[in-house]
Amino acid sequence: MNDQVTAIARSEEQVLQTNKVIRNTYMLLSMTLVFSALVSAVAVLTAAPAVHWILSLAIMIGLLFAVSKARNSIWALPLVFLFTGYMGYQLGPLLSAYLTLPNGSSIVTTALGMTGLIFFSLSGYALTTRKDFSFLRGFLFVGLIVLIAASLIGMFFEVSGLHIAISVAAVLIFSGYILYDTSNIIHGGETNYVMATVSLYLNIYLLFVHLLNLVGIFGGDD
Numbered sequence: 001m002n003d004q005v006t007a008i009a010r011s012e013e014q015v016l017q018t019n020k021v022i023r024n025t026y027m028l029l030s031m032t033l034v035f036s037a038l039v040s041a042v043a044v045l046t047a048a049p050a051v052h053w054i055l056s057l058a059i060m061i062g063l064l065f066a067v068s069k070a071r072n073s074i075w076a077l078p079l080v081f082l083f084t085g086y087m088g089y090q091l092g093p094l095l096s097a098y099l100t101l102p103n104g105s106s107i108v109t110t111a112l113g114m115t116g117l118i119f120f121s122l123s124g125y126a127l128t129t130r131k132d133f134s135f136l137r138g139f140l141f142v143g144l145i146v147l148i149a150a151s152l153i154g155m156f157f158e159v160s161g162l163h164i165a166i167s168v169a170a171v172l173i174f175s176g177y178i179l180y181d182t183s184n185i186i187h188g189g190e191t192n193y194v195m196a197t198v199s200l201y202l203n204i205y206l207l208f209v210h211l212l213n214l215v216g217i218f219g220g221d222d
Contacts, residue, residue: 014188022127022185024193028080029200035081036088036205043092050093059086067198076194083198087205094209098216107219111212118175119204126182133183136176143173164217170210177203 042048051059063083070076098104126133147169154162181190181199190196 017191018186018188021191021193021196025185025196025200028077028193028197032080032084032197032201033204036084036091036201039085039088040091040095043089044096044099047096048089048092051090056090064198067194071192071194080194080197084201087201091205091209094212098212101216103219107215108212110219111208111215114211114215115204115208118171118207119178122175122178123182123200126179126186130186131183132187133179134187134189136180140173140176140180143169143176147173163213167210167213171207171214174203174207174210178207 050056060083063079063086067076067079067083070079095108098107101107125131147166150162150166150169153159154166178200181196181203184190185196190199
């Protein structure tokens with residue numbers, strides 16, 4: 001009898017802890033997305049220059065490493081905002097390039113709307129059904145490795161249609177990661193809301209970038 005009571009108490013404690021992580025994650029995620037959007041807007045308005053991709057990648061990896069190391073310290077939140085602010089800055093020059101097109105505003109708005117629809121639909125589905133999507137881990141990881149390899153090939157070789165294929169694959173992969181990461185939070189695989197926020201933020205960010213590319217290609221005037 002005592003064992004049953006203890007098991008029930010532990011189960012209730014786990015549920016409360018999980019709900020706390022979910023609440024904190026989505027609260028922090030909303031704040032970082034708003035902050036990132038504001039930084040992007042400033043970058044667009046000031047015509048901020050793009051950072052070289054090698055330096056940009058090094059900064060991004062460095063900030064991600066710093067966030068991971070400081071996940072349980074008082075520096076975690078400032079580092080998260082530093083990281084998402086930097087990502088927002090990086091998005092500025094890309095948005096500026098699209099906004100110079102005749103239908104640039106429509107392209108950006110459409111990609112943003114599609115990103116929001118996909119995220120809220122998939123994340124909401126995972127939260128509502130409480131299904132375990134951990135089985136996607138292997139498929140998504142392999143897909144991510146292939147995506148990185150294809151992107152590197154595309155940087156050095158001109159392959160017809162490769163950039164379209166990369167963006168289509170990226171949309172599928174990061175949509176899958178939204179399901180996986182949300183499920184991971186629900187089922188206790190990720191108990192640190194800072195890292196959970198960073199994971200979901202990157203999914204949304206990269207999903208938006210590749211949707212922007214696809215909408216720009218298929219929704220352009222030429």
